[in-house]
Amino acid sequence: MNTAHSPKLDAIDTPAALIDVERMQRNIARMQTRMDELGVRFRPHVKTTKCVDVVRAQIAAGAQGITVSTLKEAEAFFAAGIGDILYAVGITPSKLPRALALRQRGCDLKLILDNAAAANAVVEFGKVHGHAFEVWLEVDTDGHRSGLAPGHDALIEVGRTLQDGGVEVGGVMTHAGSSYELHDVEALAALAEQERAGCVLAAERLRAAGVVCKTVSVGSTPTALHARELPGVDEVRAGVYVFFDLVMRNVGVCGxxxxxxxxxxxxxxxxxxxxxxxxxxxxxxxxxxxxxxxxxxxxxxxxxxxxxxxxxxxxxxxxxxxxxxxxxxxxxxxxxxxxxxxxxxxxxxxxxxxxxxxxxxxxxxxxxxxxxxxxxxxxxxx
Ligand SMILES: Cc1ncc(COP(=O)(O)O)c(C=O)c1O
Missing domain, CATH: 2.40.37.20 (D-serine dehydratase-like domain)
Structure with a gap:
């Protein structure tokens, strides 16, 4: 929040974190323009800044909903008036009471998971508390971290466990974090396509198996900026683009x-x-x-x-x-x-x-x- 004003940069005590707001606004406009051209919604990942003022600027530019990496972010941004929140770290049973409390207060909080144990835990907790959670399935499209394989039977089994247990399967999501290892335009465009195709395949397989799966959500800063077309994708997520950094400079997505x-x-x-x-x-x-x-x-x-x-x-x-x-x-x-x-x-x-x-x-x-x-x-x- 704007709690104080300092007339001179030189008067700030050090060390301090500075935001060049002109550059930030340029980065926000660049990403939003690209998303508009690709015809997808944009859901920024707010873990980069964890700052309401920055996120308000992203929403003012056209972002719809946010992605968070902690329930603390979800609680803080919901308190600041943002209701459409994807908590994009796999849910554990111990966090379900906090997630439930947020949803009962009216937050449209969506959880993610990528395994049968977590799916069973959400189903059981939902039954005990008479609450239907919304869960998105995490899909692995580049082997860099977590997620269900898009072509594997486990994806369908987990989707069915949730749906049959009264949980809404709201979508599939993936994050091609291996994009940070690239620095070539063609390789980045190819990974963006791999990310898109894998996530769309997961959604199509779930739908064919009778699992309702509304949303296909993909993204990392490098793939978001290198995707040439995104058929089948509803929304893109990116975080670090708002500030960029030297790693992104080396990947080739900013100066x-x-x-x-x-x-x-x-x-x-x-x-x-x-x-x-x-x-x-x-x-x-x-x-x-x-x-x-x-x-x-x-x-x-x-x-x-x-x-x-x-x-x-x-x-x-x-x-x-x-x-x-x-x-x-x-x-x-x-x-x-x-x-x-x-x-x-x-x-x-x-x-x-x-x-x-x-x-x-x-x-x-x-x-x-x-x-x-x-x-x-x-x-x-x-
Ligand atoms: C699930 C998820 N989505 C989106 C992002 C955004 O990636 P980036 O910061 O490269 O834009 C991250 C970053 O770690 C993430 O974990």
Whole structure:
């Protein structure tokens, strides 16, 4: 929420998480436009930001419903007035009372699962409490994580268990997370098609077996932006696109000047002989995420930029302790290091993984296009 205004970026204490609102709005518009062109609904994954202000901007641009990764997000966004929520992490029996409480308060909460044990648990719990849950079946279309195989009999068996037990099978959903390992346009388009085809196949098989399955839901940021057509798909989900990050830059779906999240840091010292500038943002601020380490360009702990967001040539974020960051300057002039990067100088660090870096902070400083700064809170925990 906009709880405070700070007139100057330079006055914010460090480390702090900044949102470049102009870039964020551009990213939101880009994704929504693409979804409109593809003729599908868009359900953003809000785990990236966990921030009501950001999600309101996504909904204002045309998003319909949200995806969450925790029940805490579901509770917080429902309290903020958003009712259509897909909880996209497999349900466990211990979480069913909280899910039920949300639904009884009027939240259109949809659960997911990918196995018979979970299906039986939802059926039994629903019977005991006289409640018909809505469940979407998670489908595995790229082998990277969870989900039922689209062509396997288990998919039909789980669907029937739910439907026969009084649970609404509202849809099928998949997330081709292996897209993060790619960086080639054709390979990304092929994976988007694989994601689409697998999920549509699952829906068709369920329907042919008499299981009502309204919605087909697919998506990750790279596949959403590379899908050429989406016949049979009703909605797409994507999360990290709203901020983008260096991992997405290496995948090839954004440039560094699209990255809307950065960590504001201050210079706290120098090691002139080594060419090091020490800053007050370590892994506690940037996170331990080294997602770019195995990609085409390893950005260390982040891309070092000046306060205006321009990358500083020759500066590499090579090390991170809890509250210390080590920025190596190449080539360096030992005598001039402290003059070039004086004590207290503010730097902006673009993150490897926006979801992980954002999660280190209790709030964002949203830098508006006109230059003023608002404080937007974000949720934590489960
Ligand atoms: C189930 C599910 N859907 C959608 C997404 C969004 O993916 P991305 O952040 O690549 O847009 C995720 C991300 O982890 C996810 O787990």
């Amino acid at each position: 560094t000047n699209d990255i809307a999240l950065s960590v504001l840091a201050s210079v706290i010292g120098h090691q002139p002989d080594k060419g090091w500038v020490i800053v007050d943002a370590g892994w506690m601020a940037l996170s331990r995420d080294r997602g770019t380490a195995k990609q085409s360009h390893d950005f260390g702990y982040g891309l070092v930029c000046a306060l205006d967001g321009t990358p500083i040539a020759g500066a590499a974020f090579v090390g991170a302790n809890q509250e210390h960051g080590i920025v190596a300057i190449e080539p360096h002039d030992a005598d001039a290091l402290a003059t070039r990067f004086p004590l207290g100088m503010k730097l902006r660090i673009l993150p490897n993984h926006a979801c992980a870096t954002g999660a280190q902070f209790p709030e964002y400083y949203a830098v508006m296009p006109e230059g003023h700064v608002a404080v937007w809170s974000r949720f934590h925990g489960w």
